[in-house]
Amino acid sequence: MTHDTLAFIGGGNMARSLIGGLVARGRPAASIHVAEPQEALRQALAGDFGVQVHATASDAARDAGTWVLSVKPQVMRSVCAELAALAARSKPLVVSIAAGVTTARIDQWLGGGQAVVRTMPNTPSLLGAGATGLYANPRVTAAGRELAGSLMSAVSLAAWIPDEAQMDAVTAVSGSGPAYVFLLAEAMQAAGVAQGLDADTARDLANQTLLGAARMLVETGEDAATLRKRVTSPGGTTQAAIESFEANGLRRLVHDAVAAAARRGRELSEGS
Numbered sequence: 001m002t003h004d005t006l007a008f009i010g011g012g013n014m015a016r017s018l019i020g021g022l023v024a025r026g027r028p029a030a031s032i033h034v035a036e037p038q039e040a041l042r043q044a045l046a047g048d049f050g051v052q053v054h055a056t057a058s059d060a061a062r063d064a065g066t067w068v069l070s071v072k073p074q075v076m077r078s079v080c081a082e083l084a085a086l087a088a089r090s091k092p093l094v095v096s097i098a099a100g101v102t103t104a105r106i107d108q109w110l111g112g113g114q115a116v117v118r119t120m121p122n123t124p125s126l127l128g129a130g131a132t133g134l135y136a137n138p139r140v141t142a143a144g145r146e147l148a149g150s151l152m153s154a155v156s157l158a159a160w161i162p163d164e165a166q167m168d169a170v171t172a173v174s175g176s177g178p179a180y181v182f183l184l185a186e187a188m189q190a191a192g193v194a195q196g197l198d199a200d201t202a203r204d205l206a207n208q209t210l211l212g213a214a215r216m217l218v219e220t221g222e223d224a225a226t227l228r229k230r231v232t233s234p235g236g237t238t239q240a241a242i243e244s245f246e247a248n249g250l251r252r253l254v255h256d257a258v259a260a261a262a263r264r265g266r267e268l269s270e271g272s
């Protein structure tokens with residue numbers, strides 16, 4: 001067994017983004033095993049990325065030193081129960097990506113004494129442009145932190161958090177965050193069509209604008225408010241739009257949406 005071999009338990013949307021990002025950045029596909037019950041998803045993962053696929057968690061995890069638990073929170077308990085005997089024998093580094101499931105729960109469900117890193121990645125990891133929060137339980141050694149950090153750093157910005165309770169905020173900002181941007185893209189596209197653009201033109205202009213604005217946020221070192229002000233000519237078109245956003249409570253809407261996501265994360269923790 002080696003920590004160089006990774007087992008993804010669950011081969012759905014987020015695992016696919018991580019696997020695609022890792023393989024594109026040079027991780028050998030042969031070093032990645034994936035357990036996924038759905039035959040079609042298994043075949044797609046094997047066909048697209050060349051990874052080793054299995055129908056059961058224990059088959060995927062058997063020879064892997066690092067397990068990435070990437071099933072839905074609601075099935076995490078039963079997946080851990082399936083893996084508990086193997087975990088007791090092989091003491092893997094366990095990396096969970098599940099929203100709202102604490103390291104204490106995972107450790108308990110795996111039988112206790114396990115090194116568990118809880119992470120919250122996001123789907124842009126597929127393109128090496130993800131953002132991930134990480135938290136390690138006390139069993140994780142410096143080498144384990146290094147391993148988990150380098151795994152996520154290969155495909156994303158990796159930010160360690162000191163307090164596991166902050167993971168619900170990470171989830172609400174960056175884990176779920178791509179969906180907020182996609183919703184904004186949908187709304188900008190529809191608004192462009194409403195103003196007379198054809199759908200393709202509205203889509204291309206909106207999408208490229210989001211890409212360009214996101215690159216400016218990350219690459220110029222300027223803060224968002226400064227960049228916004230540079231677009232906003234006094235008495236001009238942007239000012240008219242920004243005043244409409246402010247008057248309609250955009251900041252409050254975003255505040256409440258992020259709070260709702262964080263609350264849901266806490267509910268998932270309490271329910272598990």
Ligand SMILES: NC(=O)c1ccc[n+]([C@@H]2O[C@H](COP(=O)([O-])OP(=O)(O)OC[C@H]3O[C@@H](n4cnc5c(N)ncnc54)[C@H](OP(=O)(O)O)[C@@H]3O)[C@@H](O)[C@H]2O)c1
Pocket residue numbers: 009010011012013014015035036037038041056057070071072073075079097098099120121122123175176
């Ligand atoms: N999607 C995101 O953007 C995102 C971002 C960060 C974190 N996450 C976290 O990542 C986890 C997965 O989310 P997702 O969106 O990728 O969900 P998903 O697409 O439903 O993927 C989960 C996969 O795990 C499979 N599965 C169920 N039981 C299994 C078992 N015993 N062994 C192996 N695989 C099993 C599911 O199959 P069935 O459908 O047949 O049950 C499904 O294909 C969640 O905990 C979520 O909180 C997701």
